[in-house]
Amino acid sequence: MGNIDRPLSPHLQIYKPQLTAALSIFHRASGVFLVIGTLLLVYWLSALAQGPDSYAQAQALFGSTLGRLILVPWVFALFYHLCNGIRHLFWDMGVGFEITSVYASGRLVVVAAIALTLIAFGMAYAMQGGVQ
């Protein structure tokens, strides 16, 4: 592959970590994680189609500690990928390329994803109380 002594950039072990790069790789990582998580959707729909017993079993699994440990990161990844995806769509339209805008939108995406996750689980718990 030619000259292997050429400088490689960015060398991740010595390159200063930056929010922009971290958010970029987390967009891809969250995407892959969400793809694996689609199995949850398939499982939920299959359980719903199979009847009350299977559905109760699925609901119990999602409500368990293990279920929550999978569901909470999955919902966060979903909201992060959604918000950062909208950020990407603005870039595709040529909007927000200034370095200050890139950082501001990056911070906004993180805050929005955390807020949406908290709202989602907060409302789910609140409505659970209402149903019972």
Added chain:
Amino acid sequence: MSMRTPLARVRGHGSAKSGAHHWWAQRLSAIALVPLVLWFMASLLPIASADHATAVSWLSSPWNSALLILLIGAIFYHAQLGMQVVFEDYISTHWLQVTSIIVVRFLAFLLAAVSIIAVLRVLRTAWGS
């Protein structure tokens, strides 16, 4: 320096032989998924811990079942497009890269079909009762 004229390059759709199709398809499915995902999460919250009958009655409304089927289609289409880029970027062994893309594409179709059939089965239950 390439000896090909710009017109010849455009006609061949560039090195990927597909022009901007993948890029455009990924964006189009992303735009569709913004309202679909927000709708799904918002409508799932009230029935998150409800019983089977409540979930079935939610799903059996024409709007909900239609949007859910569209969501399933968009999710697996977008997922497969995204995974293709990841494989193209990180797998340098050509046969393995192509095999991975094909396997994920087939899996996406399989899971989408299973999900849509599950929705249709729920509809049949709801209409039958």
